[in-house]
Amino acid sequence: MSRPRLRxxxxxxxxxxxxxxxxxxxxxxxSPRLAxxxxxxxxxxxxxxxxxxxxxxxxxxxxxxxGLLAAALGGFADCASVHLVESEVEYVAVAMxxxxxxxxPAGDGWSSLADDVVGPSCVDLDVAVVATNDKGRxxxxxxxxxxxxxxxxxx
Numbered sequence: 566m567s568r569p570r571l572r573x574x575x576x577x578x579x580x581x582x583x584x585x586x587x588x589x590x591x592x593x594x595x596s597p598r599l600a601x602x603x604x605x606x607x608x609x610x611x612x613x614x615x616x617x618x619x620x621x622x623x624x625x626x627x628x629x630x631x632g633l634l635a636a637a638l639g640g641f642a643d644c645a646s647v648h649l650v651e652s653e654v655e656y657v658a659v660a661m662x663x664x665x666x667x668x669x670p671a672g673d674g675w676s677s678l679a680d681d682v683v684g685p686s687c688v689d690l691d692v693a694v695v696a697t698n699d700k701g702r703x704x705x706x707x708x709x710x711x712x713x714x715x716x717x718x719x720x
Contacts, residue, residue, distance in 0.1 A: 634711060
């Protein structure tokens with residue numbers, strides 16, 4: 566299947582995203598190790614044959630990763646800027662019905678986040694995202710790289 570790539574989206578990890586709200590995508594739970602997003606079954610999010618639009622799936626992946634980053638940054642999440650600098654999408658199966666999307670840390674940098682982002686500095690973090698349908702079948706995998714700019718704060 567195709568693997569689209571996106572380069573560079575900038576946000577604050579705790580900022581409200583209008584399209585996330587518009588797509589009825591809800592962050593259910595977030596910790597520094599796992600973020601979970603729910604997206605309901607909705608004709609609004611589906612195409613004319615009932616398959617979830619790619620943009621809706623990407624929105625859920627994006628919100629899960631932002632939730633993970635916000636939880637990992639803790640009280641400093643409002644000070645930091647996060648930039649989605651790379652996103653590789655793998656469509657695994659047809660997505661229909663309610664979708665649950667999870668984001669987890671991948672690669673280096675997460676365990677030493679507090680040490681790496683001190684003062685005016687930056688760090689790149691990888692996130693692994695998986696979306697499943699209401700039967701538990703994986704429909705999407707996304708690998709994202711986020712650039713975190715401390716905004717000059719210190720832990």
